[in-house]
Amino acid sequence: MKKYAPYLYILSILLIALAIISYFVFKKEAKPSYSTAHPFIGSITQSISTSGTLSPTNDVDVGTQVSGTIYKIYVDVNDSVKKDQVLAEINPNKLKQTLEGYEAQEVSAKANLQSSQVAYEQKLWTYEQQKKLFKATKGASPSQLELESSRLAYLQAKADVDIKLAALNQIKTNINAAKIDLQNSIIKSPIDGIILTREVSLGQTVAASFNTPTLFTLAENLKDMKLVVNISESDIGKVKPNQKVTFSVDAYPDKTFEAKINRINFASTTTDNITSYETSIFVDNDSLLLRPGMSATANIQIKEAKDALLIPVAAIFYQPKTSPKTQEKKSFFAPTPPRRPKKTPMQTQNTNSIYILRNGKVEQIPVKIGVQNAQYVQILSPKLDLKTLVITDSQ
Numbered sequence: 001m002k003k004y005a006p007y008l009y010i011l012s013i014l015l016i017a018l019a020i021i022s023y024f025v026f027k028k029e030a031k032p033s034y035s036t037a038h039p040f041i042g043s044i045t046q047s048i049s050t051s052g053t054l055s056p057t058n059d060v061d062v063g064t065q066v067s068g069t070i071y072k073i074y075v076d077v078n079d080s081v082k083k084d085q086v087l088a089e090i091n092p093n094k095l096k097q098t099l100e101g102y103e104a105q106e107v108s109a110k111a112n113l114q115s116s117q118v119a120y121e122q123k124l125w126t127y128e129q130q131k132k133l134f135k136a137t138k139g140a141s142p143s144q145l146e147l148e149s150s151r152l153a154y155l156q157a158k159a160d161v162d163i164k165l166a167a168l169n170q171i172k173t174n175i176n177a178a179k180i181d182l183q184n185s186i187i188k189s190p191i192d193g194i195i196l197t198r199e200v201s202l203g204q205t206v207a208a209s210f211n212t213p214t215l216f217t218l219a220e221n222l223k224d225m226k227l228v229v230n231i232s233e234s235d236i237g238k239v240k241p242n243q244k245v246t247f248s249v250d251a252y253p254d255k256t257f258e259a260k261i262n263r264i265n266f267a268s269t270t271t272d273n274i275t276s277y278e279t280s281i282f283v284d285n286d287s288l289l290l291r292p293g294m295s296a297t298a299n300i301q302i303k304e305a306k307d308a309l310l311i312p313v314a315a316i317f318y319q320p321k322t323s324p325k326t327q328e329k330k331s332f333f334a335p336t337p338p339r340r341p342k343k344t345p346m347q348t349q350n351t352n353s354i355y356i357l358r359n360g361k362v363e364q365i366p367v368k369i370g371v372q373n374a375q376y377v378q379i380l381s382p383k384l385d386l387k388t389l390v391i392t393d394s395q
Contacts (some may be wrong), residue, residue: 032321035393036357039311039384040348046303046371047246048238052229054249054283054294056219060191063212066090066181070204075216077198081189087216088200090185099178106171113164120157127154193218219292225283227296230269230276238302239264245281247298254287259283261300305371308378314392315354316369316377320362321394357389365393 068090075087127150134147142150197217200206206213225245231239245259262282268275281298283290353366370378384390 024278032394034357034362034389034391036389036391037312037315039279039309039379039386039388039390041307041386042310042376043306044304044308044310044371044373044376044378046373047299047301048231048235049297049299050229051295051297052227052281054225054227054290054296055292056196056222057224057226057282058191058220059196059292060193060218060220061214062092062187062190062216062218063208063214064187064206065184065208065210065212066095068092068094068205070200070202070206070215073198073200073202075195075198077195079195081193081195081218083189083192084145085189086186087189087195088187090187090206092182092185095178095182095185099175099182102171102175102178106168106175109164109168109171113161113168116157116161116164120154123150123154123157126155138349143205163278172328176386183244187215189218191218191220193220194222208223222288222290224286224294225285225290225292226262227281227283227298229279229281231264231279231300233268233275233277236264236277238277239300244301245298246301247296249282249290249294249296251291251294257283257290257296259298303371305378308371309380309384310376311354311384311390312379312392313372313375313377315353315390316372318355318391318393320355358389362391 070088071091072089073087075081075085079089130142130150132145165309170395193281196219198215199213199217200215206215227245239261239266241261243261245261246256248256259281261279263280265278265280268277270276352369353364356363356365365382367382368380370380372378
C-alpha cells in the first residue's frame, strides 16, 4: 500500500479539483429577484432649492443732521409708531444759543443798514442840490470838482447800503439754518412702522460732522416681507416672476410658508467663482410669525403636472446587472468586457429607457419623460398600464 500511496494522494487532489471546476461550470444560475413598482396617476412638481434671509420690504434708517447729546427718548424696540411721531430729542440748548446769537446779529445789522440808508439819503440830496445849483449858475458854482466829489460820495453811500443789506440777508439765512437745526434736534418718524433697532441711549453724544449717524431702524410694514435668495446661473433661466415658492424657517420646522417670485436682478454676483443672481420673493406675513433676519430654505416650483402618469425615479436609472455565472465563464476564455456605466442625471435626457417585467421576462422600453423630482418622474409616452411592473432594482 505504501507503494501506491503517492498515486492515491495525487488522484485525490485531481478529484477535488475536478469537483470544484464542475461546481462552477455546471451549477445552476440563480434567478435574480426584482424590486418593482406600479405606475400611478398623481401630481408632481419640479423645484429649485435655495436659501436666503427674510427682511422688510421697506426699512428706513433714521438719523440726525445735527450733533449733540440725546436727552430724551420716547420709543424702544418693537414699538409701533406713526409718521411724524417724536422718537427722541437732542439737547437744544446749544442750538438755541446759536439761534439767539444770529438774531442779535440781525438786530445789529438792521441798525447798521438803517444808518447807511440815512447817510445815503443825505448824500443823494446833497448831490441833487449841487446839480441844480451847477445848472442854474451855468457851471459857476459849485465847481466841477465839488460836483464830482458829491456824486462819488452819493455812489459810495449807495454801495454801503447794498453791503449792509447783503450782510443782513446772510444773517437771515443763518437764522433760518439755525431754526432748521433746532427742528432737526427733534427726531421724528418718517413713516408708519415698527422700531426694529435702537442704536442710541440716553445721554449719548452723537456727531454728524462727516456722516449721518443712525439712531433708529424702522420697518414700514412687517405684514409684507421679502425673502432674498441667490439663484445659480445654471438655474436662473428656469426662474420667472410670480412662480410659486414654498419655504421653511428654523423657528417653525413643521410649518411651510407660501410666497411668489417678485423680482429677478439682471446684475450678477460672483463668489468663489460661482455666479449667481439675486432674486426677491414677496412674502405675505399677516400672521407676523416671520421676523427680519430669519434664515429660510426655499423651493421654487419651476414645473408642475397634475393627473400625470408617474413612476419612481429609480426606474430611470436602473440597469440590469450581469450574472456571476456569465462573468466566470467568460473569465476562462477572454477578459471580461467593461460593464456599461449606470446612467447619471445628466444622461437621462438622452438615454430615456426603463425595464419592466412581462410574463416573468425583462423588457426594455424607451420612454419620454416630463417633470421629475427626487422621488418620481412623469412618463409622457408610452402610456403604461397601471398594472405594469416597472423594475427599480434587482439582486
